[in-house]
Amino acid sequence: MNMSKRPGRSLDMKNGRVELAHGSGGRAMAQLITQLFAAAFDNPYLAQGNDGALLPQPAGRLVMSTDSHVVSPLFFEGGDIGSLAVHGTVNDVAMMGATPLYLAAGFILEEGLPLSDLQRIVDSMARAAREAGVAIVTGDTKVVERGKGDGVFITTTGVGVMPEGLHLSGDRARPGDRILLSGTIGDHGMAVLSRRENLSFDAPIVSDTAALHGLVAAMLDSGVELRVLRDPTRGGLATTLNEIAAQSGVGMLLDEAAIPVNPAVAAACEFLGLDPLYVANEGKLVALCAAADAPRLLAAMRAHPLGARAAIIGEVCHDAHGFVQMDTRFGGRRIVDWLAGEQLPRIC
Amino acid sequence: MKYVDEFRDGELARHIAANIAREVMPGRSYRLMEFCGGHTHAISRYGLADLLPACVRLIHGPGCPVCVLPTGRVDQAIRLALEQRVILCTYGDTMRVPASGGMTLMRARAAGADVRMVYSTADALAIARDNPARQVVFLAIGFETTTPPTAVAVKLAAAEKLTNFSILCNHVLTPAAMHAILNAEGGVNLDGFIGPAHVSTVIGSRPYEVFAAEYRKPVVIAGFEPLDVMQAILMLVRQINDGRAEVENEFTRAVTPEGNLKAQALVGQVFELRDSFEWRGLGSLPFSALKLRSAYAAFDAESRFGVSYVAVPDHKACECAAILRGEKTPQQCKIFGTACTPETPIGSCMVSSEGACAAHYSYGRFREATA
Numbered sequence: 268m269n270m271s272k273r274p275g276r277s278l279d280m281k282n283g284r285v286e287l288a289h290g291s292g293g294r295a296m297a298q299l300i301t302q303l304f305a306a307a308f309d310n311p312y313l314a315q316g317n318d319g320a321l322l323p324q325p326a327g328r329l330v331m332s333t334d335s336h337v338v339s340p341l342f343f344e345g346g347d348i349g350s351l352a353v354h355g356t357v358n359d360v361a362m363m364g365a366t367p368l369y370l371a372a373g374f375i376l377e378e379g380l381p382l383s384d385l386q387r388i389v390d391s392m393a394r395a396a397r398e399a400g401v402a403i404v405t406g407d408t409k410v411v412e413r414g415k416g417d418g419v420f421i422t423t424t425g426v427g428v429m430p431e432g433l434h435l436s437g438d439r440a441r442p443g444d445r446i447l448l449s450g451t452i453g454d455h456g457m458a459v460l461s462r463r464e465n466l467s468f469d470a471p472i473v474s475d476t477a478a479l480h481g482l483v484a485a486m487l488d489s490g491v492e493l494r495v496l497r498d499p500t501r502g503g504l505a506t507t508l509n510e511i512a513a514q515s516g517v518g519m520l521l522d523e524a525a526i527p528v529n530p531a532v533a534a535a536c537e538f539l540g541l542d543p544l545y546v547a548n549e550g551k552l553v554a555l556c557a558a559a560d561a562p563r564l565l566a567a568m569r570a571h572p573l574g575a576r577a578a579i580i581g582e583v584c585h586d587a588h589g590f591v592q593m594d595t596r597f598g599g600r601r602i603v604d605w606l607a608g609e610q611l612p613r614i615c
Numbered sequence: 616m617k618y619v620d621e622f623r624d625g626e627l628a629r630h631i632a633a634n635i636a637r638e639v640m641p642g643r644s645y646r647l648m649e650f651c652g653g654h655t656h657a658i659s660r661y662g663l664a665d666l667l668p669a670c671v672r673l674i675h676g677p678g679c680p681v682c683v684l685p686t687g688r689v690d691q692a693i694r695l696a697l698e699q700r701v702i703l704c705t706y707g708d709t710m711r712v713p714a715s716g717g718m719t720l721m722r723a724r725a726a727g728a729d730v731r732m733v734y735s736t737a738d739a740l741a742i743a744r745d746n747p748a749r750q751v752v753f754l755a756i757g758f759e760t761t762t763p764p765t766a767v768a769v770k771l772a773a774a775e776k777l778t779n780f781s782i783l784c785n786h787v788l789t790p791a792a793m794h795a796i797l798n799a800e801g802g803v804n805l806d807g808f809i810g811p812a813h814v815s816t817v818i819g820s821r822p823y824e825v826f827a828a829e830y831r832k833p834v835v836i837a838g839f840e841p842l843d844v845m846q847a848i849l850m851l852v853r854q855i856n857d858g859r860a861e862v863e864n865e866f867t868r869a870v871t872p873e874g875n876l877k878a879q880a881l882v883g884q885v886f887e888l889r890d891s892f893e894w895r896g897l898g899s900l901p902f903s904a905l906k907l908r909s910a911y912a913a914f915d916a917e918s919r920f921g922v923s924y925v926a927v928p929d930h931k932a933c934e935c936a937a938i939l940r941g942e943k944t945p946q947q948c949k950i951f952g953t954a955c956t957p958e959t960p961i962g963s964c965m966v967s968s969e970g971a972c973a974a975h976y977s978y979g980r981f982r983e984a985t986a
Binding site: 464537539542594595596597598599600601602604 | 619623625628629632659660661662663664665666734841957976977978
């Protein structure tokens with residue numbers, strides 16, 4: 268995204284809409300970039316105004332991650348596609364144990380998207396990035412014809428830096444390790460779904476979308492040796508735990524009663540026939556550490572605002588099949604399997 | 616949620632489990648069929664089998680709407696969507712039911728068909744109102760629970776003179792399937808039924824009396840919460856021990872002897888019995904399903920688009936038929952967990968989480984693995 272300032276009339280932010288010309292490389296595009304993106308994301312790297320951002324070399328090892336965001340609806344309780352695009356990538360970098368520094372953002376805009384919506388999304392992105400302490404240093408915009416997009420798709424790529432000696436990986440779970448969860452599950456997925464299906468509840472369900480690297484830093488500061496960190500996004504907690512179990516060649520045993528779920532989320536899931544274990548989160552993490560370290564790690568998590576409802580939810584065990592099992596609240600035991608296809612509502 | 620949590624109390628469950636364990640007679644077995652997929656789901660999700668003594672065996676019945684839907688019926692829906700270019704509206708579960716040639720409604724959608732997942736018949740009607748230039752077909756499936764909403768939709772469509780709405784009717788009847796199971800060739804090895812929950816709120820408890828009186832099989836109607844199921848099992852064990860065969864109602868908070876008369880009247884106005892209907896696993900059963908009455912024939916998608924039903928034999932190795940009849944368990948099927956998994960379902964019992972095979976695959980496999 269070339270950010271050099273060029274003269275031109277002002278965009279009509281109130282009534283204007285995205286047009287094909289906004290992606291054609293001409294004056295309209297320059298206007299959109301300067302008046303909207305550059306103004307909101309304002310930072311010295313972006314202000315260089317070149318095809319790429321020239322960045323200082325940080326000390327330590329680099330971590331890089333990318334994530335595309337296609338959420339519908341664009342706006343939901345607790346966030347929007349803009350904040351989500353920042354948090355999603357910041358969290359992927361943070362799950363490596365790294366401190367996120369820079370983001371690149373690619374926008375695919377659909378012809379006809381109200382400029383006021385785009386402004387809201389970009390402002391929200393800028394705010395989320397500022398709060399997370401990361402700079403959006405380069406970007407790109409394309410416009411597709413009406414009907415060929417869903418308003419806006421945003422891809423963000425993040426770069427972070429990680430100190431020497433730290434090694435977090437999904438293949439490091441060992442039998443006996445404890446599984447910690449940073450808070451309630453299913454909030455993001457049900458916030459989006461209840462907006463999509465026009466369901467309203469007495470207490471609205473609010474997405475948990477948040478940047479987690481502050482919580483991760485607090486966990487690392489506790490001195491506990493973390494084995495695995497993951498954010499249970501798409502596919503929910505169940506999918507993330509199955510991934511770790513498969514990667515490490517171990518089984519897991521969870522305690523259903525220990526897994527926190529907000530009552531409104533539980534009610535909405537009940538209503539739609541969904542299982543919160545498979546519903547997406549955007550501000551939660553799962554951490555694995557040795558059993559002896561678990562109380563100290565739990566204390567560190569609970570001392571951070573994003574980990575206030577953290578809990579030890581289970582442990583890693585020997586299992587050649589790699590099954591994730593759960594002792595139900597009811598007293599039985601069941602498999603918490605990979606999700607097959609989409610989670611579809613049951614009929615009756 | 617407080618209301619629901621009361622029916623999921625682990626302490627009470629252990630109490631009922633202790634009663635069951637104390638009351639079962641040594642040396643005899645209790646083979647109980649839970650007819651409904653809703654019960655199958657509760658049993659699996661809460662791990663109820665772990666709370667029962669080994670002599671109590673739960674056999675998953677055919678009460679899962681997508682599981683009893685034969686391949687040829689899904690083929691019809693796919694033909695409507697792909698060849699007639701209708702907007703096909705369906706409940707979520709149906710999207711992955713295998714049809715002929717490796718097709719599913721989900722794959723038909725990927726191939727360009729306009730297939731939409733709806734939560735209710737009202738959603739389907741709204742789509743018809745919003746798209747007056749398109750034909751909208753609702754794939755109507757399910758037992759007596761889902762039939763009244765379909766009847767409402769048809770009546771509303773008639774009242775509004777919606778000419779672009781029709782239904783592909785596959786509504787089936789619970790008592791007919793229970794008759795079929797009890798009349799199976801070679802007899803059936805069942806000691807009693809956990810009777811349907813939601814179905815019974817509509818039809819009441821009376822229609823089951825014939826199974827107690829003529830077939831001497833106890834029936835206990837139970838809600839879909841895990842404590843309901845535990846309590847029903849205890850009631851069945853007691854009936855069996857006493858040599859009684861009665862219809863008892865554990866689900867009194869929702870089910871009455873006569874059921875929901877208003878819903879029954881509504882269904883009666885719109886639908887009448889089909890002479891015969893093919894069920895997956897149970898074959899063609901007389902008077903086991905519904906069709907639109909002649910007054911509403913204009914809303915019948917089969918005749919509107921001329922898509923007739925063509926029976927398709929099931930996959931040779933698939934044991935869904937025997938599993939639906941309670942004769943075999945999922946593990947006794949050669950392709951269970953190998954060729955047939957929730958990702959690649961061959962038989963319909965693997966599709967819905969209510970299906971016996973999918974429930975066992977997702978929730979129960981570890982029992983064999985650790986045995």
